[in-house]
Amino acid sequence: MSELKTQTLRDSAALRWTALLLLAFAMFCSYIFMDILSPIKDLMESTRGWDSDAFGTMQGSETFLNVFIFFLIFAGIILDKLGVRFTAVLSGCVMLVGAVINWYAVTESFAASSLQTWFTENLNYIPVFDELGVSPFYLGMPASAKFAAIGFMIFGCGVEMAGITVSRGIVKWFKGREMALAMGSEMALARLGVATCMIFSPLFANFGGKIDVSRSVAFGVVLLMIALIMFIVYFFMDKKLDAQTGEAEEKDDPFQIKDLGKILSSGGFWLVALLCVLYYSAIFPFQKYAVNMLQCNISFEAPAEGSFWASDTVTLVQYFIMLVVAASSFASNFMKRATYKYGLLALAIVSLIVYCYMGYMRQSASAVFAVFPLLAVGITPILGNYVDHKGKAASMLVLGSVLLIVCHLTFAFILPMFHDSAAGGIVVAYVTILVLGASFSLVPASLWPSVPKLVDAKIIGSAYALIFWIQNIGLWLFPLLIGKVLKNSNPDITAAVANGTMDPEVAATSYDYTNALIMLACLGVAALVLGFVLKIVDKKQHLGLEDPNIQ
Numbered sequence: 183m184s185e186l187k188t189q190t191l192r193d194s195a196a197l198r199w200t201a202l203l204l205l206a207f208a209m210f211c212s213y214i215f216m217d218i219l220s221p222i223k224d225l226m227e228s229t230r231g232w233d234s235d236a237f238g239t240m241q242g243s244e245t246f247l248n249v250f251i252f253f254l255i256f257a258g259i260i261l262d263k264l265g266v267r268f269t270a271v272l273s274g275c276v277m278l279v280g281a282v283i284n285w286y287a288v289t290e291s292f293a294a295s296s297l298q299t300w301f302t303e304n305l306n307y308i309p310v311f312d313e314l315g316v317s318p319f320y321l322g323m324p325a326s327a328k329f330a331a332i333g334f335m336i337f338g339c340g341v342e343m344a345g346i347t348v349s350r351g352i353v354k355w356f357k358g359r360e361m362a363l364a365m366g367s368e369m370a371l372a373r374l375g376v377a378t379c380m381i382f383s384p385l386f387a388n389f390g391g392k393i394d395v396s397r398s399v400a401f402g403v404v405l406l407m408i409a410l411i412m413f414i415v416y417f418f419m420d421k422k423l424d425a426q427t428g429e430a431e432e433k434d435d436p437f438q439i440k441d442l443g444k445i446l447s448s449g450g451f452w453l454v455a456l457l458c459v460l461y462y463s464a465i466f467p468f469q470k471y472a473v474n475m476l477q478c479n480i481s482f483e484a485p486a487e488g489s490f491w492a493s494d495t496v497t498l499v500q501y502f503i504m505l506v507v508a509a510s511s512f513a514s515n516f517m518k519r520a521t522y523k524y525g526l527l528a529l530a531i532v533s534l535i536v537y538c539y540m541g542y543m544r545q546s547a548s549a550v551f552a553v554f555p556l557l558a559v560g561i562t563p564i565l566g567n568y569v570d571h572k573g574k575a576a577s578m579l580v581l582g583s584v585l586l587i588v589c590h591l592t593f594a595f596i597l598p599m600f601h602d603s604a605a606g607g608i609v610v611a612y613v614t615i616l617v618l619g620a621s622f623s624l625v626p627a628s629l630w631p632s633v634p635k636l637v638d639a640k641i642i643g644s645a646y647a648l649i650f651w652i653q654n655i656g657l658w659l660f661p662l663l664i665g666k667v668l669k670n671s672n673p674d675i676t677a678a679v680a681n682g683t684m685d686p687e688v689a690a691t692s693y694d695y696t697n698a699l700i701m702l703a704c705l706g707v708a709a710l711v712l713g714f715v716l717k718i719v720d721k722k723q724h725l726g727l728e729d730p731n732i733q
Contacts, residue, residue, distance in 0.1 A: 190426040191419065198355045202364050204416040205348045206371040208274065211409035212341045213375030215281055215402035216244070216466075221383045221473040221548035224690035225395050230288065231686075233676070234693070235320075236327045238665020241470045243318045243331035244338035245654035250316065254654060257343040258647020266351045267420040273347055274410035276340030281406050283333030285399040287326050301325035342654060344413075346646040351420070353634055353642060361634075366562040366623065367512075373555035373619070374508055376469060378501070380552035385497045445645050450636045450723065453716045455649045457579055458629060460709035463656030464586055464702045465622050469554070470661055471668075471698070472615075476547035477691040479597045480607035483545050491543045500540045500549060504556065507533045511560030515567070530560060542608050550611050557616040558623035565623060571730050575628035576720050580713035582628075585621030586706035589614050594699035660702075667698045 192198045219226060219241070226232040232240070248254040261269045286292050302325040311317040318335065319328050348368065356364040379402075386397040445451055485491035507530050514526035534556060541549040569575050592614045600607035637645040669676060672693050678684035684692075 191423045192355045197419075198359070201355050201416060201419050202352065202368055204412045204419070205270075205351055206368040208409040208412040209344065209348055209368065209372035210375040211405040212277060212344060213372050214379045214405055215277070215337065216341060217376060217379045217469050218383050218398055218402040219395070220470045221380045221551070222387045222395055222398060223471065223474040224477060224687070225387055225393060227690040228686045229393055229395060230326050231324050232327050234665040234668040236323050238661045238663070239318065239320065239323065240327045240331045240334060241467070242658045242660075242662035244334045245342070245658040246318045247335045247339050248342050248651060248654040249658050250311075252651070253339045254342050254346070254647050254651040257339070258346060258644040261347055261350055261647065262641060262644050266347055266354060267417040269343060269347045270351065270413040271410070271417055273340045273344035274406070274413040276343065277337050278340075278403070278406045278410055280333045280335065280337030280340060281399075281403045284330050284337060285333075285396060285403050287330035287333055288399055289396040290394075292326060292329065297329070298325045301328045342650050346650050349646045350642060351416070355423075357634065360567070363563055363567050366565060370512065370555070370559040370562040370623065373558060377504055377552040377555050380473065380548040380554075381497060381501050381504070384546070384548045385494060389494070445637055445641060445648055448636055450716070450719060451645065453712055453719060454629060454632060454636065455652045457709055457712050457716065458649050459653045459656040460705045460712065461582065461586070461622070461629075462653050463660045464590065464705040464709070465618075466657055467660035467664055468590075468702055471664055471695070472551045472554075473547045474690070474693070475593065475695045475699075476550055476611055478693045478695060479593075479601055480547070480611065481602055481604050482547060483604065485543065485545055496540065496544060500537060500544070503533050503537045503540070504552065506530075507537060507556050508559045511556070512563060514560070515563035538612050541612075542605065545604070550608060551615060553612055554615050554619040556619065558619040561620055562623040565628065569628050569730070575632050576713065576717045578624045578628040579716065580710060582621045582624035583706050583710035583713050585617055586709065587703050589618040589621065590699050590703035590706060594696050594703065598696070663701065664698045667701060668693050668695065671697045
């Protein structure tokens with residue numbers, strides 16, 4: 183009679199991976215908006231007057247409400263009490279509202295409005311926050327940066343809520359199955375958003391030969407509308423799953439505030455949370471400055487006006503090739519026949535070489551950094567599959583820390599040696615960026631699937647929320663710190679712009695990033711130490727972090 187056993191949506195591989203695709207594509211769109219201004223930092227400085235301090239403060243504002251108003255903690259409670267599907271749609275709405283505000287802040291309409299005057303004259307002093315040195319605004323901060331920061335704060339609430347919701351949703355659909363592979367695959371697709379952002383944000387900002395940074399942000403807003411649609415479709419899939427299983431979004435054993443104590447009393451939880459904040463603080467804030475760092479360390483020469491390499495067409499061709507790299511490398515992991523597997527790998531490698539060549543010919547820093555997620559897309563399924571079947575999650579975190587240190591030190595000391603050699607500098611940049619992306623792929627494949635091993639199922643949403651909250655402290659602090667380190671490490675540039683002896687356009691690509699990169703490498707050293715501590719604790723307390731997910 184076993185053949186009569188009721189099958190649910192998640193028992194179907196095609197349907198549970200469809201649910202994953204909906205969640206992953208929504209995060210793909212949110213990742214694009216998260217870094218939409220990163221590849222045009224120089225344009226924000228030259229057209230909107232955002233120096234590194236203003237840019238870093240605005241970028242750090244994304245996590246301000248999550249950290250200091252504890253919104254992420256509330257988001258975790260909402261998730262545990264109201265369920266995945268409600269929280270997913272809510273997060274999509276919140277992201278969209280914040281994105282629209284962020285877009286309006288960088289438009290010409292705002293620059294000519296009374297709202298611009300109000301923001302110039304106000305929010306220059308925030309009681310308590312100024313005394314603590316954590317204010318999201320400061321005296322002299324451009325009005326557009328202040329208003330954009332408010333929008334980014336709201337967007338940040340939505341995107342972090344979406345992050346914990348997606349993690350919880352994957353656990354719901356894949357627990358006891360290929361969960362690490364699913365989490366790694368979701369993150370791999372989401373990170374293609376970084377590459378998409380790096381390629382298209384400058385394209386829209388410079389479209390038609392007239393610079394307008396608001397067009398880039400508008401592109402991100404449209405994608406967030408699509409993300410909301412994805413969450414709504416997922417809502418109905420998830421509702422049907424609960425109808426089949428008899429599960430309810432509201433728990434019979436409901437979440438209580440005292441349950442947070444169970445999470446906070448776990449030493450393993452704290453080690454995983456601290457590892458997370460160190461990893462993400464060394465990567466996400468860096469992404470916001472990476473294009474400008476390359477512009478400051480490599481002598482790019484613009485291709486001849488009117489040539490193919492200077493056209494918008496080459497951007498579309500390069501993006502298509504990037505998708506071929508990502509799709510073929512990712513799909514190769516699921517091929518049973520060796521002919522198909524190695525054929526796809528060969529296609530991926532050849533396409534990657536073509537992509538890199540085009541990036542060199544375009545002499546574009548944003549196109550160079552866009553390779554960041556491509557190696558990760560190919561190896562993340564391998565890592566996730568390994569953790570599912572073999573384990574060794576804690577060991578992978580140690581390896582990721584080592585790669586993190588090596589990459590940031592390479593950017594700090596090796597890349598500047600090739601400043602006058604565009605070819606040599608771009609080769610060093612490509613290799614380092616690919617390895618950095620690969621190291622980052624170790625986190626979703628090994629860290630996130632470890633959380634369900636540390637806490638009870640009914641409070642897993644709150645556990646993810648606490649980790650994201652701790653992570654957000656770093657994501658708030660380090661964009662701001664990088665901006666301040668850049669400003670203090672380059673006083674001659676600040677002074678030259680102030681006295682008019684250096685144009686803002688030249689200043690925007692003249693910074694020395696050494697001290698900022700050393701700071702990020704130190705985060706990798708701290709993560710390496712914690713990684714070894716986690717391995718020791720796991721062995722003593724039998725947390726199961728080194729055990730496979732599929733028993």
